[in-house]
Amino acid sequence: MSDIVLKEVSKSFGAVSVLDKVSMHIQSGEFIVFLGPSGCGKSTLLRMIAGLEDVTEGEIHLGGRRVDQLPPNERGVAMVFQNYALYPHMTVRDNMSFGLQNVGTPKPEIIRRVDDAARMLEITQLLERKPAQLSGGQRQRVAIGRAIVRDPKAFLLDEPLSNLDAGLRVRTRLELAQLHNRIRATMIFVTHDQTEAMTLATRIVVMNNRRIEQIGTPMEIYSRPATRFVAGFVGSPAMSFLPVTAVSDVGGKAAFSFAGQTPVTTSVPFAGLPTSSLTFGIRAEAALVDPNGAIEGVADVVERLGERSLIYTRLADGSTLVAEDNGVSTVQAGDPVRIAIDGNAAMVFDDAGKAYHAAA
Amino acid sequence: MSVADSRNPAVDASGTATAQRKLRAFDIGGLILTLITLVFAIIWAFPIYWGVITSLKPESQVISKTVELLPRTWTFDAYWEVFANTMIGRWYVNSLVTSLGVTAITLVTSALTAYALSQLRFPGRTVLWYLILASFMVPLTALIVNHFILMAQLSLINTWMGVILPQLIHPVVIIVYKNFFDSVPKEYREAAKMDSASEWRIFSRIYLPMNWGVTTALAIVTFIGAWNAFLWPFLAVSKPDMMNVAVGITQVNDAFGVHYARDLAAAILAALLVALLYLVFQRRVTQAIMLSAGVKG
């Protein structure tokens, strides 16, 4: 009902293009996260949906209505700013009431809606305070409260957690997820933190260099990244990329050789695969330290994370493969290691960065 | 900043003195600077002291061969004479009305102009801004004949409005306001836009209240400036009952020549309100002078 549709939306600041033909269809009630490196245009895209930035080309539809030429207040969306932008001279109640007052909502109605939102966000006892008298987390709630009282079709949040300390970030993240479950409104959330993206999103929009790289559920983005950029950007530690030296057909499946190792047979179909300039991609959890493993290398760095250890292994050609071992790994830097790769979890990328996966 | 400081040697000297004292516990240089400051302070304050005690002497004791630092006889006679024989009450009212008028109208128009220049995008905005900056270079006195002719044509000579209108030209107030409006983070404006606020609401509910400090500071200096204005109010008014205090006290003389105690009493009464204002709002006044000095410097 309040779907958000972007049709080939482009944006330039003067001669500088920052977004190039971005299209997407957001279902009503979704929690969408724009994820991407700094400067890729996430905020700009969000601000275009909000109406704070002109659309250079393309269309934006909201709830079936074309809105890209409408002023921000006529689009029925609310925005939570990174620095919250709470009016410093107004109490929390006035901050939350301001938007309703501007559209002439009757006073008892304003009071009721502010009280309801305050109760939901547990900030009732803060209503008569000024923003300067609130902690960062409380300000953050007030900023969300200010959006909620207007009962918008969509919430637009630009890195709303980035000003909170680590512990509070995690807690607020959880509360935001609960809030979304409760009010079921469409939310678009901008971040460059992949944990936030993975934990909050129903779908993630991975952006890079003016374009959308992939739109998908967190699991799709993680296990079947569409491009090498997505594969490298999402997941920690980053996926290992190894230049492929030879491809062979093993009963329809592709087997890849790299760094002078015995070929690794994967579930990627051989048919349709380019034969040169391929890169093999594997995540650490699918490359386990194993005395019987087929891959040989030398441990360069050992990171003990507690529940697991990461072994940065140098292969014969100098490339690095990140492997996983259990928390109490006995591997020391400089030790020779053997690694077993789970071919089913492997993927390859062509020289344009396009990914090839096992058949779905 | 620098303009304000060099005007006031006390700021310079004591500032340097404290800085140096932090370096060394005992500091001859700092001591000398403090003494110099003290000497300047006395030179500056003595005439005021002299004026006050003279106004409290009987007229017969004002002129004496010796320097009398305190009156032999204390008396308010000079003040009673001013109240009894001049229209000082009426002049006070005139000063109050015109100064408040100048202050209120200047602040309202300047704040609105500054908001438009700072926040709205309209054709001619840059030209307008440069015109205002340029008008800053033109001293009011250079236009005084034009003002007089204009006010005469409008039949506003000897009226409050005639005193007020030419004093409304204060580009520095616009400049200070604009600087402050410019420095408000743009998210506030955007948040207000998302909140369906009209430009008027954004101005009156967000930008103005966020800058109350500037408004009070500017109001005080504008008021003091208008209260102390002499040249224009002197030209614009010839009827004694329309004069303001600064002009009126120059009329306090009569056939019997100079009466120092009475004249000084009148002068002190004229300055009293401003002096009190200054005492009450000392910090704001200093702040405002710094603000406008920052613009000038």
Ligand SMILES: Nc1ncnc2c1ncn2[C@@H]1O[C@H](COP(=O)(O)OP(=O)(O)OP(=O)(O)O)[C@@H](O)[C@H]1O
């Ligand atoms: N008003 C502007 N004028 C010119 N260029 C701009 C403007 N706003 C943004 N840009 C440019 O557009 C690009 C995208 O900016 P944007 O703020 O959308 O990035 P982002 O993905 O939100 O980054 P971050 O994660 O750092 O917030 C950047 O290269 C930025 O320099």
Ligand SMILES: [Mg+2]
């Ligand atoms: Mg951003």
